[in-house]
Amino acid sequence: MEKKLQILSDILRRNGYSITRPRSLVFGLLNDEEPQSMHDIYMRAKGKIDRASLYRTIKIFEQTGIAQRVYVGWKYKVELTDIFLHHHHHISCLGCHKLIAISEDEQIEKLIQELAVKHHVVATSHQLEVQGYCADCQLSQAVLSQ
Ligand SMILES: [Zn+2]
Ligand SMILES: [Zn+2]
Incomplete structure (x- = not known):
């Protein structure tokens, strides 16, 4: 986590942002987790961040390549990018909205x-x-x- 926080602050700094409490809080909520909806993240923050700051933080994370969206139908969930996670793909179910992570598949990557x-x-x-x-x-x- 220490190393990840260092990378986080490097990326933010390079893009002209500083590492603030809400930013490290949101990063901590995304770290080592399956993709989560904005609502999930908001609930897990337990009032430590308001909705507007959460959306603003995620927007900065997306713009700087720290986090990315995973679409499930027309809705999306958020996860950290490959900088922080092992490269993988997802299969999502349009019926029950379950997300199945496919860990790095050699054939797909080669193709x-x-x-x-x-x-x-x-x-x-x-x-x-x-x-x-x-x-x-x-x-x-x-x-x-x-
Ligand atoms: Zn299903
Ligand atoms: Zn791939």
């Missing part, structure tokens, strides 16, 4: 690198999100349509 090379691009990052219906939701759909 993306190959695509980038083919288009003469030096790829520095990518996001890949898959949406659909999980096994449980497929089952309940089948039951409903009987």
Whole structure:
């Protein structure tokens, strides 16, 4: 965590922001967690930050590449970027909004690198999100349509 906070303050400083209490608080709430909705983060902050500052902080984190959105349908959750987490992708269920993390998959990563090379691009990052219906939701759909 010590090292992560150092990286956090470096990134903020480089972008002209200082590390403030609300910023380190929000970072702490995102650290080592699954993607969370703004509501989840707000509830976990237990009144230590107001909604406006939370949204402002997340906006700064997104602009500076500290955090990113993971879309589940048209809604989104927030997580830290690859700078702080192991690179991974998600599959989300549109039925129950469950998020399944896919840890680094060699074939996908290789394919993306190959695509980038083919288009003469030096790829520095990518996001890949898959949406659909999980096994449980497929089952309940089948039951409903009987
Ligand atoms: Zn589901
Ligand atoms: Zn990837």
